[in-house]
Amino acid sequence: MALIGVFDSGVGGLSILDEALRQLPKHDYIYLADSANAPYGEKSSEWIASRSMELCQYLAKQGCDAIMVACNTATAEAIAHIRAKLSSIPIIGVEPGIKPAAMQSANSIVGVLATEATLKSEKFNALLATLPSNCLFIKQAGAGLVPLIEAGRANSEETLELLAQHLAPIQEAGADTIVLGCTHYPFLRKAIRKLLGDSINLIDTSDAVVRQLKRKLESQEGGVEKSSHGSVKFISSKNAENLLKMAQELIQSDLSKHRIDSALVSAFH
Known part of the structure; x- marks a missing residue:
């Protein structure tokens, strides 16, 4: 053991x-x-x-x-x-599951919801550089979401409103897949489904x-x-x-x- x-x-x-x-x-x-x-x-x-x-x-x-x-x-x-x-x-x-997301996306438009530090890191951008250029990645920092989850408010109205703001650019770009690029974010699955419906593909690793x-x-x-x-x-x-x-x-x-x-x-x- x-x-x-x-x-x-x-x-x-x-x-x-x-x-x-x-x-x-x-x-x-x-x-x-x-x-x-x-x-x-x-x-x-x-x-x-x-x-x-x-x-x-x-x-x-x-x-x-x-x-x-x-x-x-x-x-x-x-x-x-x-x-x-x-x-x-x-x-x-x-690591954010951007590789499986690129493979699973039907229209090659993938949203990446992660922290500012992850999105700016050399490790993340080096991984991104290895993926096919025909896949469009919409990077979005989820500022303010972690404190709300930490406070036990993952499904609150405040979280829903903030999440809607962060997801708007991803939604507008037409992404059919979203990478949950922070281990806190799988606890937002219910809220994301409420905002975007069941057809969006959610990837966590x-x-x-x-x-x-x-x-x-x-x-x-x-x-x-x-x-x-x-x-x-x-x-x-x-x-x-x-x-x-x-x-x-x-x-x-x-x-x-x-x-x-x-x-x-x-x-x-």
């Missing part, structure tokens, strides 16, 4: 943890939310890289056998540095990310215990009780099957 660390700026990475609990329920997990500093998307590249490294080093010290950087912004700004520093364990990042984790774990020595569900520890830099409450609301997997614990890490304020 492996101990897997999952790190995000806040509750967004719960979408990745949820998929991990579905595919790999036997493992133990530490979910680390840096909610005291969310959102990351509007902070400097240097700050994001330094903070992400600090938190991943903390998870490594807890004995994690693998770490999922379940934050698109942190992945874009820091994943290479983290992998170089923590080279003894697998570090799995998340949580399934692919967890399959990559599975491959990495299978390549390591040692089998996986098959008898029971593992444990999940929720750690927050702001409010551990609130993080646990949000997890219970947002995660569709049955958390009651897992041993649950929560803690506040005041050193990370």
